[in-house]
Amino acid sequence: MFTHLKQTWGMFFSAPSDQGQTPAYVPHAVMNHAGQLIMGYNANEPRPPASLTKMMSLYGVMDAISNPEIPFDLDTPVSIPALITRLRPDLASFKKLSPGDVFRAGDLMIGAGSRSDVYGLTALALHVGQIYLGKTPREENEQNESFINQMNAQAQKLGMLRSVFKNCTGEPADGHLSTPADLALLTRALHLTFPDLSKHALGQAEFSIAELTTATRHSSDFLRQNRNIVFAKTGYTDSAGNCLAVCDHPQTPEKQEPLYAVIMGVKTKPVRDAMMDTLLTHARMRIQGGTEPA
Numbered sequence: 001m002f003t004h005l006k007q008t009w010g011m012f013f014s015a016p017s018d019q020g021q022t023p024a025y026v027p028h029a030v031m032n033h034a035g036q037l038i039m040g041y042n043a044n045e046p047r048p049p050a051s052l053t054k055m056m057s058l059y060g061v062m063d064a065i066s067n068p069e070i071p072f073d074l075d076t077p078v079s080i081p082a083l084i085t086r087l088r089p090d091l092a093s094f095k096k097l098s099p100g101d102v103f104r105a106g107d108l109m110i111g112a113g114s115r116s117d118v119y120g121l122t123a124l125a126l127h128v129g130q131i132y133l134g135k136t137p138r139e140e141n142e143q144n145e146s147f148i149n150q151m152n153a154q155a156q157k158l159g160m161l162r163s164v165f166k167n168c169t170g171e172p173a174d175g176h177l178s179t180p181a182d183l184a185l186l187t188r189a190l191h192l193t194f195p196d197l198s199k200h201a202l203g204q205a206e207f208s209i210a211e212l213t214t215a216t217r218h219s220s221d222f223l224r225q226n227r228n229i230v231f232a233k234t235g236y237t238d239s240a241g242n243c244l245a246v247c248d249h250p251q252t253p254e255k256q257e258p259l260y261a262v263i264m265g266v267k268t269k270p271v272r273d274a275m276m277d278t279l280l281t282h283a284r285m286r287i288q289g290g291t292e293p294a
Helices: 050-066 082-086 105-114 118-133 140-158 180-193 195-202 221-225 269-288
Strands: 028-031 037-041 077-079 102-104 229-237 241-248 259-266
Touching: 028 180, 028 269, 037 180, 037 269, 050 105, 050 118, 050 140, 050 180, 050 195, 050 229, 050 241, 077 105, 077 118, 082 118, 082 140, 102 105, 105 118, 105 195, 118 140, 140 180, 180 195, 180 229, 180 241, 180 259, 195 229, 221 229, 221 241, 221 269, 241 269, 259 269
Parallel strands: none
Antiparallel strands: 028 037, 028 259, 077 102, 229 241, 241 259
């Protein structure tokens, strides 16, 4: 139903980008505060989600932190597992992490959300996976499997019915798929359920976690340059293209409702960001004009 909303968008989306793509023909979804999909193209088509996967992983971490029955918070020490040695070195954002190192959970969350670090995220995943397995220590592979099972169970509970996660990092894998609509639903759930934790992990334009890295800026230029963006997650693989998920919540001229937007499969980052800006602008105009959600 959302594939051909372009008929009503011609004046906004007719000009091609410098990469031969236009927003109307790139997989995307824009969801409103009520959870209605107000704009989309191929919004329900399963695609490789790249590092947008980390939003689902961080949702699981935040859920554990928010559970009063689980002794886990931002200050909990988390050990870097030996499992990271099986990951591709080029996936690591932080070069100082080695098996056995211990860091604050909150710092590892910033690394995973704002810099897309896979080592720190894997450490968090295994830590939480062990929590769900009980007090008896288990092998790292079991901890990893426990966390991935939890990810998929939580995705189904959120209504992400076309998503299947095979890992917590977003590395390409057979059957590891999600959709723009599912990921917009996840972005909304992060904002509504864990507003402070989402801002902490995914929404800091500038930060300092010197124990881990000299990097001090969020990986998303779009977030850093747009004060209306509460949090964002970037992603890229050859199969997924450039992807971006954002929570957009303007506070002026008067506080407006938040929007949750996801765009996938764009050829370059600058074009992706320009397309996201176009999508959000048009979505706001649809809402202000009283247009009914599709």
